[in-house]
Amino acid sequence: MESRESPVEMKDIDREAGGARPDPESNPKSRPPGKKRPPFVEKIISLWHKIKARAKNYWLIAKEWLLSRNMGKGDRWAFVVCLLMALSVWLYVMSTDDTSYEHTLSYVVVNLEGMENLTRSDMSVISGFDNVASVTLRGRRADIGGLTAEQVNAYVDLSEITETGRHTLPVKVDLPGYSTLVSIEPSHVTVNVDINAVKDVEVRVKIDYVVDATYIIGDPVPNHKTVMVTGPQSVLDKIEYAGVSFSPGHITTSLNLSGTLKFYDEYGRIVDNPYLKCDVSTITVSVTVTMRKTVPLTVTFESGISSNYHVEIKPGEIILLGDPKILSEINEISVYTVKINEGSVGVPLIRHISRLGLPEGVIWENADEGINISIERLY
Template identity: 25%
Template sequence: MIKSLDSLLSSKTFLKVVSVIVAFLVWYYVAAERTTEVVRTVTLPIEYLNVPADMSISSDTRNVDVQIAAPRDVLSGKSLESIACQVDLKGLETGRHVRPVRAILPSGVRLIDIKPSNIEVRLARTSAKEVPVEVQVKGGLPPGYRLENVRLMPETVVIKGPDSKLEEIERVFLRPTVDALLESESITLRPVWGEKPEDFMDVTVNPAEVQMDYVLVRGIPRKKVPVEITLEGEPHKDYEVQGISVDPPEVVVEAPVDVLDRIREIVLPPVDIEGITEDVVFQVNVPEEGVSGISGIQPSTVRVRVLLLSRQVERMYKDVPIEIRGRSIYPSWRVEPVAAEVLVKGPPSVLDELEENGPPVELFVDVTNIVSRSLRVPLQYATASRQVKIIRVEPAHVTVFAETE
């Protein structure tokens, strides 16, 4: 019997039968593997369709869990990459809305469940505004360090989002770390405006990044501060102040940062210009005792130049008598009117001195070579000083009458 069993096992017929059975089992296993469904859960972001113009979308749900089933060979390929979850917003107005989530599946993939199957979306009108960019170092700078020559490009950005969000944002910030500042003198960062993740929801910034050039300095903080000058007294009455120049117009103040933040200007001691008659240059000491906490000011003196301008005043003289001058064929003459008013212009001191002897102008008519018994003639004048100018004489013409008796 053993011989017959060995003969059977070694026969070609038996081996063929075994081969067929093994091949069948392999085929059955592979076919079963390919046709057996596999269940899998994937987390996908929500895509929004037909977003209304000029509206922003916000929702507490950003991802959904999608449970799908498909043959193993289908899920093992790139089919998962083509799965999408969409929410259609067509025709919606501002406010809160509950919308279904629709799964877009490739061929051969079957949907089992979506969690959540509906989500709440909030639509709000969007607007934009321009806000400045400021720098806030995370954790603050170490003692003895300060930023100088900070240049932001751009200095302002445009933020866009719901009106309720934009009302809360007056400025945005660059928040570099100290380590980042130590590595270079230029850094590019995304502007931020809040501390919590929800502060950044639904708001976009244009441009998305801002370049910051700077110099990180170690030592006593310094600040350029303008100087303010005041004048005491008045120049000579023939002059007025045309302008004041200060050289240099700014001084460098050394002090702790909190002291520098309070300093807006350095006020110089008053400069006495009483009675001056020409441009004058003063050397003025810059005081340090005006603000406590200052460790130094450079330079310690500044040049103050006061520029003068000649001053002219106008004065009106009324009832200035009109004289008759010259000779003619008639024994005497009279003039009508007998006086006029004159508007003159000149230096105040000159006019004051001349007024001690009456008006600084003489009015007259010249009757030389006049043969008519009455004639309208121009009124002539002469001033007591070349510095006095006639602006107007009223009337400009008078009538002279010859008297024969």
């Protein structure tokens, strides 16, 4: 009767045989005459059959364990979960521990280093200060995968520049100790260097506002009429004036405004260069708002009785200019006080007023014309 081996018996036989069953193809005696493989191929075939046999044995062991009556359904699920977790951990470790991972960072700002040497030589940069580069690093994913463009220092060294003009310089990168540099694009940048100079620049103020017809806006007065600007000569030559702008909206009172200067060329375009320096950073501008108000004129009677007098005032009203807050409190002006029993019946009392006791800051428009008063006692 033919004997059959069980899977478990096969497993035991394989263990005794070194983990692999003999391969008929690998046995020279079972190979047809004249057919001979190279030694290298023989080794590969032998290794393949060993791996195949071991994998089969491990699968039989796992299958027997999983199908065992002593193992519950929960134990089988726990085995599967543990197997998946182990596989995930292995994949993660393999991916993070691999030092061939490459990470590209775009828009890395290329800084200019060594500016102090240019400054000592009375030189500064005209252009080339706004370059960016794309940097590719190699290393472990865990080390470089989270890097951002702001964490990488790319720069060009200006310390070797000794004359004005255009200079093409290599871009360098301060690498983290756990990474290597793969590439920089662009690998070189061009900077333009010029002589430093000084220029006095006029300050101009622009204000956009809305105002009622009764208000008068005076010319804005800056606390500096000119400023001194230092920078590259060719850039200074483009500057026509230094300007500051405000938009206060609807104006009803005097203002004090502060703003930052910008430099403009003759066409009103901004002249921008990070190496321009101004001796004044902030400009304060005062704007005087004057109200124009028509006020009626009256006379005052010391006795408090006006029925026995006939009074004529020419003009009957005047125009005042001043602070809106002050003028809002003035609704009429008494230009003369009639004393008790002053004047004679039928004889007009004529007075000319050329000055008024007005609050400080309030101006009488057309004061040179004066005021004429005629007071006639009736009885």
